[in-house]
Structure formats: C-alpha cells, structure tokens
Amino acid sequence: MPSNPSSQLTLKETQDLIKKLVSYSGGIEAAIEHYQLHDLPVCSTEKLDAVRRLEIYATAYFIRIHNSLKEDYATVHAVLGDELFLELIREYLNVHVPRHFSLRYAGKHLPPFLKRHSLQEQYPFLADLAAFEWELLEAFDAADAVALELSDLEACAPEAWPNLHLQLVPSVRFLTAQFPVWEIRKHYLGSPETVFAFERLKDETSSIVLWRNEYEVMYQSLEEKEEKLLQLLKAGKKFSTLCEEAEDLIGSSQEELLHLTQMLAGWVKSGLLKKEL
Amino acid sequence: MKTADSKACPFLSFGVGLRTKHYPDILEKWPKEVDWFEVISENFMIPGGRPLSVLDQIAEHYPIVMHGVSMSIGSTDPLDFDYLKKLKQLADRCNPKWISDHTCWSSTGKHSLHDLMPIPQTEEAAKHVIARVRQVQDFLERKILLENVSSYMEYHSSSMTEWEFVSCIAEEADCNILLDINNIFVSAVNHEFDPHVYLNAIDPKRVGQFHLAGHSDMGTHLLDTHDHHIRDEVWKLYDKALERFGDVSTLIEWDDHIPPFDELLLELTRAKERYHAFKSKQSANA
Numbered sequence: 001m002p003s004n005p006s007s008q009l010t011l012k013e014t015q016d017l018i019k020k021l022v023s024y025s026g027g028i029e030a031a032i033e034h035y036q037l038h039d040l041p042v043c044s045t046e047k048l049d050a051v052r053r054l055e056i057y058a059t060a061y062f063i064r065i066h067n068s069l070k071e072d073y074a075t076v077h078a079v080l081g082d083e084l085f086l087e088l089i090r091e092y093l094n095v096h097v098p099r100h101f102s103l104r105y106a107g108k109h110l111p112p113f114l115k116r117h118s119l120q121e122q123y124p125f126l127a128d129l130a131a132f133e134w135e136l137l138e139a140f141d142a143a144d145a146v147a148l149e150l151s152d153l154e155a156c157a158p159e160a161w162p163n164l165h166l167q168l169v170p171s172v173r174f175l176t177a178q179f180p181v182w183e184i185r186k187h188y189l190g191s192p193e194t195v196f197a198f199e200r201l202k203d204e205t206s207s208i209v210l211w212r213n214e215y216e217v218m219y220q221s222l223e224e225k226e227e228k229l230l231q232l233l234k235a236g237k238k239f240s241t242l243c244e245e246a247e248d249l250i251g252s253s254q255e256e257l258l259h260l261t262q263m264l265a266g267w268v269k270s271g272l273l274k275k276e277l
Numbered sequence: 278m279k280t281a282d283s284k285a286c287p288f289l290s291f292g293v294g295l296r297t298k299h300y301p302d303i304l305e306k307w308p309k310e311v312d313w314f315e316v317i318s319e320n321f322m323i324p325g326g327r328p329l330s331v332l333d334q335i336a337e338h339y340p341i342v343m344h345g346v347s348m349s350i351g352s353t354d355p356l357d358f359d360y361l362k363k364l365k366q367l368a369d370r371c372n373p374k375w376i377s378d379h380t381c382w383s384s385t386g387k388h389s390l391h392d393l394m395p396i397p398q399t400e401e402a403a404k405h406v407i408a409r410v411r412q413v414q415d416f417l418e419r420k421i422l423l424e425n426v427s428s429y430m431e432y433h434s435s436s437m438t439e440w441e442f443v444s445c446i447a448e449e450a451d452c453n454i455l456l457d458i459n460n461i462f463v464s465a466v467n468h469e470f471d472p473h474v475y476l477n478a479i480d481p482k483r484v485g486q487f488h489l490a491g492h493s494d495m496g497t498h499l500l501d502t503h504d505h506h507i508r509d510e511v512w513k514l515y516d517k518a519l520e521r522f523g524d525v526s527t528l529i530e531w532d533d534h535i536p537p538f539d540e541l542l543l544e545l546t547r548a549k550e551r552y553h554a555f556k557s558k559q560s561a562n563a
Contacts, residue, residue, distance in 0.1 A: 006434070010401065011405060041397075042433070045469065050430070054430065057390075061391070097389075101319065102319045103391050141328065170325075171325075
C-alpha cells in the first residue's frame, strides 16, 4: 500500500487503491481493516461519509457481475436458488476477477471453478450444467456462416468427392457431460416453479454437439462414432479420410454405407456444415 | 447559442438506446417517431449472431451512434488496442455518425470493475487523459465524444471542478462532449454544486449529444439507475441546456426495468415537446 497521504497519491496509486477497496469481497469496512488504511482518498460530506460513498461502488461492482452471471447461468441459478448462487459468485470473484472488457466474458471460468467446488458433492451435475450453458452462449454469438445445402453436394462431380473439405460452421462446440444436463435446463425453462427430481438423473457420460442454425442455438447428444467423424471434420480432414475412418468405425457393408450417407445428410439438414467446400 | 457551422456533430433530432427487448417492435413497425438509435458498442463487438444481424437491418433504416462503456480512457493501464481494433471493425460495419465513451476509468491492473469510475480531477490525470484521447482519435481516425459520468465520490486530490476537467480535456485533446443532463443533476445533488454552473461552463461548440435518463432517490444520494421516467428536475435542466446549446441530438436512455416500446416513445415525445417549446420561444424572441 502506498504510504503517502491520500491527497498526494498518483493517479495509478489512486486507481489501484480504489480497485482493491471496491472489489474486496467482505465490503469496504473489512477492506479498510485488511489493508490497514488510516486515510481514504475519497472525501466525506455531512450527508455521506467516504466509506458509504465507496460502498455504492462496491455494491455496484458485485451486483452488476452477479446479475450478468445470473442471466448467463440461468439454470445453475435456478438449481441453487438466490442465496447459494450469490455466495457462489462471491467466491468465484475472489478467484477469477473480470479481465475482459466485456461483461459477457465475466463468467468464462465458472464451469471449471465449479468442478472443484464443494457444491459438486450435493449437485454432481453442476459443473456440466454450467459448461453446457456457457457453450450455448458461445454458440449464440459465434461467427456467422452460410450453411451447406444438399443441392451443393449433389452439384459436386463424383471425382471431386475424395478431396472435398467438409467444414463445420464456426458455432459448433463439442461437450462431454457426465449427466444429461439438457434435461435439467429444459425442466427449468418449462416449469421453473417445480422441483426437478435430480436423483433420477443417470450418471452416464455423453457427448453433445451444440451449434447455431441461423439464429437458433441447437444441441443434440452424439453417439461416439458420430462424434469421432465430426471431430475429423473439425480437424480439417478431407472426405476420403472421413470415409476411411468411417469404414473402421461402422464398417463397409451396403447398409453401413447407407448409415454414413444418412448421417452426412442429417448434418447438412441440421446446418452443421458450412457452404464452402 | 451556437450557430450551424459550429456544430460538434450533426443534429440527428431524437433517438433512443437500442435494447434487445424492443427488437420486435422496431423490426416489425420501423417506428417513424425515432430519428436515430444509439447502440452500446460492446454488445455488438462479437463474432456474429442475431444481435449483429439486427444491427445491420436497423443501420439500413436509421442513423446509428456507437456508445461504449469500456474504453477506460482514464485508466493507467496501457490502452487496449485489441478493444480499439474491435471497436473500429464495428464502426466499419455499421457506419455510425459518431463514437462516444465516458470520462472515466473502468479497469486497472487488468482488472475490470465494469463501472464508470470517476477520475481524480488533477493536472496529472488531465494530461494523461488528453494524451490517450489523442491516441484513440488517431487510431479510430475520427473525433470521439466523451460523456460526463454520474458520480458518488470525489477525491481529496482533485484540484479542479468536474466541469473544468471535462472542458480542459475536450479543448486540449480536441474531442467533443456527450453531455448527460441527468448525470449532471445526479452529481450536483451528490456533491452539492449548482448544475447550472456546470452547464454554463461548457463550451457549446464541443457538445455533440445529450443523454436524458431516470435516476433513483436513495435518501442520502441519487443513483443513476436508468430505470425510471426522467424526473421533472432533469427536464427543467434540459430546458436550460437547450437554451445554451441549441440543436443537439437528444437520446433517451433506459437500461433497467425497460418499459414497452410505446412507453419509451412517450418519453421521447416529451423531449420533442420541450425542444419545440424552446424553438417557439426562440422564434418569438427573434
């Protein structure tokens, strides 16, 4: 802490001190005690002393971030309720202060933070649920792309197919979850007033793909084989490599080839693939 | 009273802040009552998705103005050129009439408080801000407008008044001022000064835009909540601002407990009525 009287603090010293005070999780009075301050850089008036004035900023700091995260993690909030969620965000901000210029990214680290949090004991699906909600946000404002249509594929000459580079739209996200968290989200979006029977959730790892089709964020759970094939596309592999891998994964019989064709048609219809080939 | 050739910015008439809740009203009705929209820059500094598509559509029908909250012009951290690059990209996309932010700091030590913190009104701070505004304007290749913030604290170190500080920065950095009438009123009550002295100290040539908004009375202080109708005292101060600054683009801000679009339009009508009353008085005097 700077030792000079508050009226002589440099601009940088003043800003550092104010930041420490207003972001201290225990409040301004606790911060003053913690940093052993005898002199505040802020003026008191008869109407409002310096501590109360700083408290206005301290409250705004916490409330603004809390409200933003409450919106971003609406289902996590619905599961925990106001009090627990508030406490969670207080703890989270002690570890992860906002670094990005936009509030939109203040909650970026909440899913991994929850993984190591004691709340996981009572709600073992919580980190998965938070990760799911975060990826929904990421897909919502990911870069735009025009989706591939079946007619684009039909227009491709047969000899061009092996070298085709089918690309995923930029909003595609993959997520591995131990619990079917979309069920919890669906429940709270549909009937938030009723309690979800968490005990009936099965602990069963599944893969989810999330993406945005035009302006609607979509998601679906994936079988392992389908996920592997989509991951190959994400890695930029050409169509011939995809076919080789598919042969190993699902076989090369007529029926299995039909399955691959249907899978490909499904990706196109869902808007998972980009128009550029 | 300034003349037409001394305008800091063109007179766009009366606008409102673009908020998600009102997208359907705007996209379905294309309201003629609104002359222009102000967008919060950071809400659109994203890779893609619906918000940007809505902005593209609205920018085809109305003049747009970009208003930022994260430039942190008064911070002692280095200027965030990643932020400025994204700001410029957005400006290239929506072709705003101008870009504004606040006379404040919001981050230090790479820790963003996501708030508009007042800057100590010292010579050191003024020099610091002036140099940064020049850098920003060079980078963006345009003049910016800086808005006066509502504040709840003053620093022992301050050696000038807020209006002296704001004026000094505008003059020395050659930038313009977004005068928030509600913020002047809120700060005047919180720090016990006469808001008319503030208005009268600002050079009309520098004022490019007005903000009007509602605030909350917390008993010991006023809070700039943007969640109410504009209070009578602020309307009266707006009348005084019109007398001093004349035709300045006026915007209604409403950010919390956002009302239905029609209710927001009523507030806009109130601003227009005050403006027309001022114009009638001006004609009568002429």
